[in-house]
Amino acid sequence: MSELTPDLVRHLASLARIQVTDAEVDRFAEQLSLIVESVATVNSAVAGDVPATSHPIPMANVFREDLVEPSLTQEQALSGAADSDQGRFRVAAILDEE
Amino acid sequence: MAKAELMNYEQALEKFEVVIGLEVHVELNTNTKMFCGCRNDFGDEPNTNVCPICIGLPGSLPAVNRKAVESSIAIGLALGCEIAPNGRFSRKNYFYPDLAKNFQTSQYDEPIAFEGTIDIEVPSGAVYTVDIERAHMEEDAGKLTHVGGNTGRIQGAEYSLVDYNRAGVPLVEIVTKPVYGAGAEAPELAAAYVRSIREIVKALGVSDARMERGNVRCDANVSIRPHGQEKLGTRTETKNVNSLRSIERAVRYEIQRQAHIIANGGTITQETRHWHEDRGITSSGRPKSDADDYRYFPEPDLVPVQPSNELIEQIRASLPEKPAERRKRLQGEWQFSDLEFRDVVNSGLLDELEETVAKGAKPQAARKWWTGEIARLANAEGKDVADLAITPADVAELATLVESGKINDRIGREVLQAVLEGAGNPAKIVADRGLEVVSDDGALQAAIDEALAKQPDVLEKIREGKLQAAGAVIGAVMQAMKGQADAGRVRELIIERANA
Numbered sequence: 001m002s003e004l005t006p007d008l009v010r011h012l013a014s015l016a017r018i019q020v021t022d023a024e025v026d027r028f029a030e031q032l033s034l035i036v037e038s039v040a041t042v043n044s045a046v047a048g049d050v051p052a053t054s055h056p057i058p059m060a061n062v063f064r065e066d067l068v069e070p071s072l073t074q075e076q077a078l079s080g081a082a083d084s085d086q087g088r089f090r091v092a093a094i095l096d097e098e
Numbered sequence: 099m100a101k102a103e104l105m106n107y108e109q110a111l112e113k114f115e116v117v118i119g120l121e122v123h124v125e126l127n128t129n130t131k132m133f134c135g136c137r138n139d140f141g142d143e144p145n146t147n148v149c150p151i152c153i154g155l156p157g158s159l160p161a162v163n164r165k166a167v168e169s170s171i172a173i174g175l176a177l178g179c180e181i182a183p184n185g186r187f188s189r190k191n192y193f194y195p196d197l198a199k200n201f202q203t204s205q206y207d208e209p210i211a212f213e214g215t216i217d218i219e220v221p222s223g224a225v226y227t228v229d230i231e232r233a234h235m236e237e238d239a240g241k242l243t244h245v246g247g248n249t250g251r252i253q254g255a256e257y258s259l260v261d262y263n264r265a266g267v268p269l270v271e272i273v274t275k276p277v278y279g280a281g282a283e284a285p286e287l288a289a290a291y292v293r294s295i296r297e298i299v300k301a302l303g304v305s306d307a308r309m310e311r312g313n314v315r316c317d318a319n320v321s322i323r324p325h326g327q328e329k330l331g332t333r334t335e336t337k338n339v340n341s342l343r344s345i346e347r348a349v350r351y352e353i354q355r356q357a358h359i360i361a362n363g364g365t366i367t368q369e370t371r372h373w374h375e376d377r378g379i380t381s382s383g384r385p386k387s388d389a390d391d392y393r394y395f396p397e398p399d400l401v402p403v404q405p406s407n408e409l410i411e412q413i414r415a416s417l418p419e420k421p422a423e424r425r426k427r428l429q430g431e432w433q434f435s436d437l438e439f440r441d442v443v444n445s446g447l448l449d450e451l452e453e454t455v456a457k458g459a460k461p462q463a464a465r466k467w468w469t470g471e472i473a474r475l476a477n478a479e480g481k482d483v484a485d486l487a488i489t490p491a492d493v494a495e496l497a498t499l500v501e502s503g504k505i506n507d508r509i510g511r512e513v514l515q516a517v518l519e520g521a522g523n524p525a526k527i528v529a530d531r532g533l534e535v536v537s538d539d540g541a542l543q544a545a546i547d548e549a550l551a552k553q554p555d556v557l558e559k560i561r562e563g564k565l566q567a568a569g570a571v572i573g574a575v576m577q578a579m580k581g582q583a584d585a586g587r588v589r590e591l592i593i594e595r596a597n598a
Binding site for chain 1: 128129130134135136137143144145146147148149150153155161162163164165166167184186191192193195198243244245246256257258259260261262391393396397398400401402403404405
């Protein structure tokens with residue numbers, strides 16, 4: 001397991017779009033290390049031939065037929081939005097790409 | 099954003115080997131979205147085809163669209179892929195408002211289809227085999243409109259407006275392995291590949307495949323390395339290339355741009371780049387994220403997709419004719435030379451031509467209209483032929499009008515122009531404007547009399563065997579009758595006169 005360096009914490013924070021202070025970086029590095037170590041303990045307890053479980057119940061092929069169901073109205077859709085304009089959700093400009 | 103310095107294309111190819119990789123997103127034309135029952139439709143009022151699932155409200159649960167899975171399997175099979183006996187969805191985590199869930203439901207390590215190949219013919223006639231790495235299912239994102247500053251541009255935008263109608267629309271992303279060895283033809287190969295994917299999904303009936311609506315979108319990876327070098331160069335991924343023409347231009351541009359940088363001692367940054375159709379350049383986007391940064395993990399709300407052999411074989415049996423076989427058949431039926439046929443294929447007009455012939459036009463006439471005058475008009479307007487307001491039925495009607503002698507080629511071009519301007523179908527335009535060719539002998543004889551009066555020596559010349567002398571009279575008659583005279587009949591009448 002790679003070490004949880006302060007830089008890695010900052011990188012994770014930027015991926016999560018949250019601002020962190022230097023003090024928080026140190027604290028999170030410590031806490032996240034503990035979590036990663038705990039997971040590593042589980043890893044070491046199972047042999048390599050155990051398939052990963054993504055779902056607790058062994059099921060497959062649960063499908064929906066391709067039939068239209070009612071959608072929300074535009075008013076309903078936008079009712080929880082912090083801001084809206086011209087029938088659309090209005091969000092802060094993001095200097096990134098689509 | 100300045101135009102980057104470019105190396106001359108031929109020079110770049112002398113120094114470097116080109117490696118491309120293509121990611122094509124195909125929007126499926128299912129009735130509903132991938133994971134919910136909202137309508138999958140283009141052009142509706144914003145945020146009217148949305149529900150708690152596709153706008154990510156807490157507590158909502160997705161369910162996979164059966165039809166979308168079957169369409170994805172059909173695409174995989176048509177590309178010669180293996181179909182995974184166990185496919186799983188994953189969450190691709192990123193924070194950007196084009197999806198309200200903060201993740202995209204996609205497939206990561208268990209795509210539905212993998213390891214295929216497809217043969218692609220480029221304009222020169224050369225055929226390249228492109229290996230398909232995978233085809234996986236995912237959902238489309240919503241549409242952002244950037245407002246304020248330079249309208250529409252991201253830089254300088256004050257805020258963005260989001261329409262989630264497209265969020266959750268089923269997509270199949272088809273990823274190639276690196277493609278080597280196309281050299282100078284790499285840009286043409288990229289465009290021809292996307293054209294083939296378009297043809298395939300259209301023939302399968304699983305997508306409307308309209309590039310101008312974003313039904314088929316391409317990201318082009320380009321890297322170069324000095325000839326003989328083992329290690330691959332750093333690649334860039336150019337996004338937003340949404341016509342066949344721009345794919346070709348964008349790949350060529352990247353080759354020249356990267357060659358200039360490397361030849362001058364620089365290094366290529368691994369990044370996404372944006373293609374600007376209007377200026378014919380790419381510009382730097384964000385540095386490309388590592389897959390790790392997306393923190394993929396198995397989607398806990400969806401169970402695996404395990405298509406049975408019966409289902410796979412049933413879909414395989416229903417696949418339409420392969421594009422390469424179809425091309426061979428059509429060329430035979432139409433009796434086109436290799437050159438004529440390649441011209442049609444390279445113009446991307448095979449479907450149009452087939453439909454035009456089905457509507458009653460002769461193959462050669464259909465070919466001449468589509469690859470000639472119609473392509474010329476599209477080119478002049480900087481559009482794809484498919485975007486012009488003319489249907490195969492119109493062209494068939496036009497060709498039939500010319501074939502039967504009701505109008506001549508010149509009037510035909512005029513009628514075509516009128517169709518494009520929205521004046522109706524060809525027969526209506528001919529009737530409305532009285533464009534039908536005059537083959538009534540009385541009217542033609544009168545015009546011939548008039549022309550001969552000004553060129554009295556023509557008949558004598560014809561009698562001496564100089565048949566080409568008739569041309570001047572035919573020209574004068576055509577002019578007098580505003581081009582609507584039946585030139586063949588005029589010629590006959592003049593010669594009859596001379597020999598009377």
